[in-house]
Amino acid sequence: MPRAIDNRFRIAGASLALFCLALFLTAYSAKNKQAAGIGAAIVQQLLHPFQTVSFKIYGGFASVWDSYIGLVGAAEENLTLRQRVEALENQNAHLMEVAQENERLRGLLKMGEDSKLSSVAARVIGYDASNWIQAVSIDRGSQHGIKEGMAVLGSSGVVGQVIAAAPLSAKVLLLTDHSSGIDAIIQGTRARGIVEGAGPNECVWRFVTEADEVKVGDRLVTSGADGVYPRGMLVGVVSSIDERGKGVAPMIKVEPAEDLDRMENLLVVTSLAPVVVEARKK
Amino acid sequence: MRRLLLIMFLGLMGLLIQSTLIRGLFPHIVVPNLLMVMCVFLAFYETSVAGACTAFVLGLLLDMCGGIVLGPWAGSFVLVFGAVAFVSQRIFVESPVAIMVTTFVCSIVANIVYSSLAYQVSRSEFSSPEIIALEAVLNALLCPLLFALLRKLLKRRDRQGGGKRYHFART
Known part of the structure; x- marks a missing residue:
């Protein structure tokens, strides 16, 4: 029984020491943003192969969903998108006009950079x-x-x-x-x-x-x-x-x-x- | 030691599930913190200094994944580990309700500690009670399943590796 109590206090002591280490790390990484960046890069590199594979699998499921099941209501969405394309085409034409005007004015002002x-x-x-x-x-x-x-x-x-x-x-x-x-x-x-x-x-x-x-x-x-x-x-x-x-x-x-x-x-x-x-x- | 390495690997897998599958499938919801549940598991079944170190590393992994600041999750995980390990002999771990309540409380404590530490360095508000409560509920709901899975995986490893027989801290 005393051994169990001893173990509990040892764990409590270790936890406290590790908490202090965490506080130090927090303060250090807050001042040195690079430390957090390096840490993130390491985890990023570790997770990258798994993330790529899992996103391909997820993408496959999403594609099946979009291609077959998600087609319900596609006609309505199509109509909305057509209207939006028309509106954007009008807007685009107007913006092209503005861009050309901008180009001319820049030329007049001899602004040599883009x-x-x-x-x-x-x-x-x-x-x-x-x-x-x-x-x-x-x-x-x-x-x-x-x-x-x-x-x-x-x-x-x-x-x-x-x-x-x-x-x-x-x-x-x-x-x-x-x-x-x-x-x-x-x-x-x-x-x-x-x-x-x-x-x-x-x-x-x-x-x-x-x-x-x-x-x-x-x-x-x-x-x-x-x-x-x-x-x-x-x-x-x-x-x-x-x-x-x-x-x-x-x-x-x-x-x-x-x-x-x-x-x-x-x-x-x-x-x-x-x-x-x-x-x-x- | 191998067992703790396995737990760290499982922690990495937990990070992967949190950051890709759950977020990808349900983008608008609060994600459960699987590493937090693993930390509570460690506090019940790995009541040793090595267990505390593993909890610290799990927290650090979560911090590193965020990339903003290192330490707040590590600190909160270690505090939760220490507190649960200290009282683990008084908790009946075979009861799903007991571990769910413990995980719920630990999640709230860990999030509050994290928010306080993160606020000290970034002066940003990390105090959404809804997110904290929702995450705690999700963690609590998932913990019986995760505990069973982890126990099964670790038992199998012990049988295959011929290492020391897996034991419960208190039943």
Whole structure:
């Protein structure tokens, strides 16, 4: 019996010592972000083969579901999509007109640079294991030119940035994570602020200049000032404004443009460096 | 030692299931923390210093998977392990209700410890009571199944490896 008690206290002592080690690690990795990045890269590399295989299997099931069972209601969806294509074609024509006009004006102003980006396409192969961190794993890593801090875009807008890069895969912190922040402006009024993550599928816009001019439905785009995200990328739409009273900044909620739960293919921006356009050199 | 390595491998598999299958199939739901359940299992059936170290490594794996900060999960897992191991002889582990209640309480404690530690370093809000409660319920519901699976796997390994006979901490 005394031996059992002795064992219990030994375990309690060991647990306490390990807890202190955990506290030290927490403090250390908070100061040295690289440590957490290296740790994530190791786990990422360990999980990569399993993640790739399991996503292929899952993709197969999803494909069967989409091809056969999911066809119920396809006619209705088809009609909606046709209408959407028509609307987008109209919008596209208008945007092409604007782009040409922009080109001409740039030529007039002799602006010799363009914002062409170099990027790498990637597929989502995993999500974060806990409920607290909003992150995804992608199937491209340092061997494909991906590095920490690179911006990641989806088909509809900004997704997040790379926080760890293993040789064959990488971890992307989503814009909805609490530790994420993006310098953004409103497309129309140019009011500026920081879009911070606020949990699953939600962001808040803080430190907003000219907050009075913000309306629900306003589109937020990246300002490019943070040096991470290219300028003019859609971040999200203002979904609600909560006026908390006089003297307190309003709580502006933003719905991300990208459906972060359903995205499959992403684009990692490997270089933000401006590319000189040949025609303008002349 | 081999048994603990096997548990770590199973922990890695748990991470894989959490991060791919469950999230892929049910993107909008709260995911159960399988590693947390494994930590409670360890506290019942591996009441030793090596068990505490394994709980620490399992927590560290979860931290490394997140990639933001290392240590909060490791700390919370070790605290849960220590507390459960300390009282494990007073808990009837053959009763599913007993282990479900223990896992439920441990999940809530672990999440609160994690939130507190993570808040200290990132100043971010990690305090959604709904998520904590839902995760605890899911963990509690899954634990009888996971405990049975882990017991079966470890018993089989002991029989094959000819190692020491598997024993329960207290029945």
